[in-house]
Amino acid sequence: MDIKTLVLALALGNLSLSAALFFFGYGRTQPLSLRTWSAAKQCQAVAWLLLYFRGIVPDFLSIPLAGALLFAGVALDAGALWEAGGRGAWRRFMLPALALAVSAFVWCYGADVEPAWRSAVGALCIAGFALAGAVALALGWAGASMLQRFLAVTTAALALALAGCAVLAAMLPDGWSWLGSAAMQTGALAALYLLMLSNGAGFLLLARERDERALARLEVVDALTDVPNRRGFYNALAPWMALARRPGMPTALIVFNLDHFKRVNDGYGHPVGDAVLKAMVDVCKKQLRDSDLMGRLGGAEFAIQLPRTTLADALHVAERVRAAVEQLPVKTEKAVINLTASLGVTTIRAEDSAVSLFQRADEALQAAKQGGRNRVAEAAAVGPLDV
Numbered sequence: 001m002d003i004k005t006l007v008l009a010l011a012l013g014n015l016s017l018s019a020a021l022f023f024f025g026y027g028r029t030q031p032l033s034l035r036t037w038s039a040a041k042q043c044q045a046v047a048w049l050l051l052y053f054r055g056i057v058p059d060f061l062s063i064p065l066a067g068a069l070l071f072a073g074v075a076l077d078a079g080a081l082w083e084a085g086g087r088g089a090w091r092r093f094m095l096p097a098l099a100l101a102v103s104a105f106v107w108c109y110g111a112d113v114e115p116a117w118r119s120a121v122g123a124l125c126i127a128g129f130a131l132a133g134a135v136a137l138a139l140g141w142a143g144a145s146m147l148q149r150f151l152a153v154t155t156a157a158l159a160l161a162l163a164g165c166a167v168l169a170a171m172l173p174d175g176w177s178w179l180g181s182a183a184m185q186t187g188a189l190a191a192l193y194l195l196m197l198s199n200g201a202g203f204l205l206l207a208r209e210r211d212e213r214a215l216a217r218l219e220v221v222d223a224l225t226d227v228p229n230r231r232g233f234y235n236a237l238a239p240w241m242a243l244a245r246r247p248g249m250p251t252a253l254i255v256f257n258l259d260h261f262k263r264v265n266d267g268y269g270h271p272v273g274d275a276v277l278k279a280m281v282d283v284c285k286k287q288l289r290d291s292d293l294m295g296r297l298g299g300a301e302f303a304i305q306l307p308r309t310t311l312a313d314a315l316h317v318a319e320r321v322r323a324a325v326e327q328l329p330v331k332t333e334k335a336v337i338n339l340t341a342s343l344g345v346t347t348i349r350a351e352d353s354a355v356s357l358f359q360r361a362d363e364a365l366q367a368a369k370q371g372g373r374n375r376v377a378e379a380a381a382v383g384p385l386d387v
Helices: 003-025 032-052 059-084 088-110 115-138 146-171 181-220 230-243 261-268 270-285 311-326 354-370
Strands: 252-258 293-298 301-306 329-331 336-338 341-347 376-378
Touching: 003 032, 003 181, 032 059, 032 181, 059 088, 059 115, 059 181, 088 115, 115 146, 115 181, 146 181, 181 230, 230 293, 230 301, 230 354, 252 270, 252 311, 252 354, 261 270, 270 293, 270 301, 270 311, 270 329, 301 311, 311 341, 311 376, 341 354, 354 376
Parallel strands: 341 376
Antiparallel strands: 252 301, 252 341, 293 301, 329 336
16 A cells, blocks of 8 residues: 555545544534544544645645644544543643644754654654553553553554654665665554554444443442442342351341431422432441442432441441431532431341341331331341341
8 A cells, every 4th residue: 555545544534433423423412532532533634635635735734734733633532542531631731742743843844854854753743642642541550451451552562663663764764784764664654554543443442341331330330329229239248148158247237218208309309309318328438337338229228238247236337327317417509408317227147038138127127117217226136147
């Protein structure tokens, strides 16, 4: 593939991708990272078109403008990766670097620097921005997916190959040993082409991976309170149900409900009710250990799993939770709302299933409600584990 065909392929590829992104996002709110990446593809498409139409568009206009747009596109590529990682401060260092890169390239063209060295300066600028994107991908390496790690390594390797081949081609116009200058230039072009392809496919795959992770999380986490939902809580409880068949410290379960919560929703509206639930969850978490787990079973009903906790200790924890909720005034625009909670406490027994465990905890919860609410009740102490 000759250089002109390569430039055309990059131009058409970026144009088609820009069009697809436009219609994909039409009429909907897109994430900032996707909007940034879409702008990057638009800049790159125009840059490659200007380079393709050299001769039709005068060089004094096409070359500096194409270089500036190409640098901007690669810088925005990197910025989109930083944005996707939740690091919006990338503009503070990327924009000054972009201004410096454009200035250096325009100076090289204005000073009539040799084309090989001008290409080397352009390659170094592109490689620098690509390496910034590789750094964004590499941050949080321990928790990164294999795709993210692969793209970080690949992007860094291609950026270094691009810069190295371009600089060697400028430094050694007659070649080095068996490696000719033309081969070095071909290597630089190949690295650039693969870098563009890797970024395009890689970003889309990363976006899909993030969406799949978010969907999987929504299956087990309550979106409002950010604690496990019923399914997530049952999944986390299952191993402790199995351990209950072995000798050792029991695992306790607290099931509780906010008293008269329906009145909050009916009287002040669901947004206020949501604020109340979030405030209640935050204050409850402060009464728990790191190993304890709080989950939302539905509505205003919650559960707390207390590993290696006796019934007596669980009752103390439940009383702390009850007192914390009672002492929590939730301030809203309409009123200051005072809450109370009723709690039922039990421990997992060797013969328990999830149904029998929660039935026993619910019976204790109902006893607390029937006893006047805003209190803690324990399940009937049957079996050697309820001590």
